Amino acid sequence: MAESRERKMSYNLSLKLRIINGLGYRLTAETMIMDFGCGSGKTVQEFRDHGYQAFGCDVKFKDAEHVNTASMSEDNIIRLIHVRPYTLPFKENMFDFIFSDQIFEHAKNYSESNAEISRVLASGGYCIHIFPSRYRPIEGHPYVPFASIIQSHPWLYLRAKMGIRTEYQKGLSATETASRIYAYLRDHTNYLSKAQIYREFKKHFDDVRFSEHILFTHSRRGRYMHFLYKAFPFLPSLYSTFRARVVLARKCSKVS
Known part of the structure; x- marks a missing residue:
């Protein structure tokens, strides 16, 4: 040892x-x-x-x-x-x-x-x-502010519309980015x-x-x-x- x-x-x-x-x-x-x-x-x-x-x-x-x-x-x-x-x-x-x-x-x-x-x-x-x-200011997976408590599609779309992307979201439209983040938060976080x-x-x-x-x-x-x-x-x-x-x-x- x-x-x-x-x-x-x-x-x-x-x-x-x-x-x-x-x-x-x-x-x-x-x-x-x-x-x-x-x-x-x-x-x-x-x-x-x-x-x-x-x-x-x-x-x-x-x-x-x-x-x-x-x-x-x-x-x-x-x-x-x-x-x-x-x-x-x-x-x-x-x-x-x-x-x-x-x-x-x-x-x-x-x-x-x-x-x-x-x-x-x-x-x-x-x-x-x-x-x-739950109240962490930035959700640490998609890096969206307050996404642990606000997971509505409009909120996620607004963030994506600002052009913010992770390395896995590059090249995606704002709509597709928001949809993927929404699905991830729904299916993989609690x-x-x-x-x-x-x-x-x-x-x-x-x-x-x-x-x-x-x-x-x-x-x-x-x-x-x-x-x-x-x-x-x-x-x-x-x-x-x-x-x-x-x-x-x-x-x-x-x-x-």
Whole structure:
């Protein structure tokens, strides 16, 4: 473990570990870890490169440079989620720690997802989920202002008519651009309110908390942010409302 940790650690993984430590937990070589919505398996691979027992799952794997996605899939390190019926491809009580990063804003099946996460999480295990807030000023996928709450075609058309395009929208008319964005937001995003998020997680976990202050104080400018947090205690609440949610969910006992 000590030798593997000498590898250079990415900011993304370092941030996750700082958040975990900030919440009072610690990962060891024996901790069973799962990346929910692992994409290419990049974070799983990096966890393993640093000596951790990490696994991942997703409905579809993505391609990424310098990531051994195919090899990890063949070795059952990363596995495909069974969509119907919705089932995570792991046995009950397998993991001590489960995390997701930018996943739950896409979840159309909160209850099914959390039920399955709870099933594969061991008693005493915990989850950390980081995802964009419903009221984030710029929706981070099509980059449309307030598109997480305003998804009407006229609003999207107005943005497209201004000539604003992502790399995937270049060459499209304003009408086609607006239609594609509308379809994406309708089919692939689901921004719940804070109260709705809490209710959904509480159905399947004993202890549910919003912990945005941890992300707020452990970011790249953490020391500066920590000073601001001490001076202005309301800032993490603003961060939660207009930037990102950080949900800590713990399975203290077997949930029926």
